[in-house]
Amino acid sequence: MTERVFDSLIVHAQVATIAGSAPHCGSAMREIGLLNDAAVGIIDGNIAFVGSSQDAAALETKECLDARGRLLTPGLVDPHTHLVHSGSRENELAQKLAGIPYLEILQQGGGILSTVHATRRASREELIEQALRSLRTMLLWGTTTVEAKSGYGLDVPTELLQLRVAQELRKLQPVEIISTFLGPHAIPPEYQDRPDAFLEQMIQLLPAIQTEQLADFADIFCEHGVFSVVQSERFLEAAQKAGFGLKIHADEVEPLGGAELAAKLGAVSADHLLAASENGLRSLVSAGVIPVLLPGTSWNLRAKPARARFLIDTLQAPVALATDYNPGSCPTESLQFIMALAANELRMTPEEILTAVTINSAHAIRQAHRVGSIEVGKQADLCLFNADNPAYLVYHFGINHIADVWKKGQHVVVNGLYIDNP
Ligand SMILES: N=CN[C@@H](CCC(=O)O)C(=O)O
Ligand SMILES: [Zn+2]
Helix, strand or coil, rough: CCCCEEEEEEEEEEEEEECCCCCCCHHHHHCCCCEEEEEEEEEEEEEEEEEEEHHHHHCCEEEEEEEEEEEEEECCCEEHHHHHHHCCCCHHHHHHHHHCCCHHHHCCCCHHHHHHHHHHHHHHHHHHHHHHHHHHHHHHHHHEEEEEECCCCCCHHHHHHHHHHHHHHHHHHCEEEEECCCCCCCCCHCCCHHHHHHHHHHHHHHHHHCCCCCCCEEEEECCCCCCHHHHHHHHHCCCCCCCCCCEEEEEECCCHHHHHHHHHHHCCCEEEECCHHHHHHHHHCCCEEEEEEEEEHHCCCCCCCCCCHHHHHHHCCCCCEECCCCCCCCCCCCHHHHHHHHHHHCCCCCCHHHHCCCCCHHHHHCCCCCCCCCCCCEEECCCECCCCCCHHCCCCCCCCEEEEEECCEEEEECCCCCCCCC
16 A cells, blocks of 8 residues: 655644534533644645654655644634625714614614615625635634625625625635525615515525525524514524525524524524523523524623523533624624633633534534544644643633634645735
C-alpha cells in the first residue's frame, strides 16, 4: 500500500475534538475531548488524522504548521442569523435607550419593517455586497458555517431574492450557508389588517422554494402582536408537509407557547426562549428539539436572559448558541462576543460554550455529519486561536482571538488575515 501524503498537518496543538455522533446533552456539554500536544492531518479537504504530535512525526505532508501549544477547535457554526438584508438601524438606538420596547418600535412601523423597506429597495448586487462584508467578518472571527434566514422581503419577489442571494453567496466566498425561509417574520404594511391572507401567501410560496432548493428550513416569528401559536402551527405544519425542517422564533418576549409548539411538531430547533415557560422548556427537550440561545439579543434588548443553567443542569439539554446577527435586535457577526456573553449572562462554562458553538450548533442545522467536531472523515473546518485554553477565549472578551482558519482544508485565514483564493 502506498503511504498517504497529507496536504496539511497541524502539530503541537491543544485540540478540542468535541467528538461524538449525537448532540452533547447537559453535563456532557463539558466533555470537549481535549488532547494535549496533538496533531490534525488534512487530505482532500477532510480530516484524515487526529492523534499525538509524536505519532504524526512519521507522516508525510506537503505543509506543516506548528501550533506552538495553542487551541485548535472545530470551525465555529452559527445556527441563527439574518445575514441577507440592507442597511442598519442605529437610528433606533435613542428609542431603545429611552426604554421603548422592541415590539412597540415594530408596531410603530420601525424595527423589522424598517429593514423590510430598505431590503425591498435594494438591488441584488447591494444585498450581495453587504452580506459579503458580514461573511468576511464572520470568517475572520472563526465562523465557518452559518445559517441565513430570509424574512426582510415579506413579499414573494423579495423573499425569493433574499434566498437566491444566499445561494449565490455560497459560490463567492468560503463560509458555508444553510438557508431558512422566514417569510412570516412580521406582517407587512399592505397586509396589516389581513394577517391570515399574508400567512396564506407565504404558505403558497413553500413548494416553489422547495422545488428550487432555496431553503432547508422554514421558520416563523411566533410572538404577541406578530404571529399567534395557531398561525405558527398552520405555517409550520404546511412547511413540514412540503419537506422543510422546522425552526421557530419562540417565546422571545412573551411566554406565548412557541416552545410547546416546537415540541408538538418536532422542530429541529426552537430559538430565543427567554420567556419560555418551564413546561415549554421541558417538553421541547423531551421532544429532542435543540434549544438555540441568543444571549447577544437578550443583552442588547436589555431583557432577562434565557435559562441556560436550568436547561443544562435540570433538563440535561443540548444547548446551542448563535449570534442572531441582524440589524435590529443583535447587530454583531461575532460568535466570540456571544461566547463571552454566554459566560457572563448565561453562566455557561467555557467548555459548555465551545460545545454550544460547534457540535450542538451543527445539530441545530442538521449539519453535524459533516461539521462541528474534529474527527477523521469530517470536513476540515478548523480554528486555531491565540489562546492555549478555552477559558481564555471567554475571559479576554471583545477582541478577536483567531490566528488561523481552515475551511474544507483550505487555509483561508492566516495569522489573522483573510486569504482570497488560497
Ligand atoms: N425577533 C425576530 N427577529 C429577529 C430580529 C430582527 C430585527 O430586529 O430586524 C430576532 O431573531 O431577534
Ligand atoms: Zn432571529
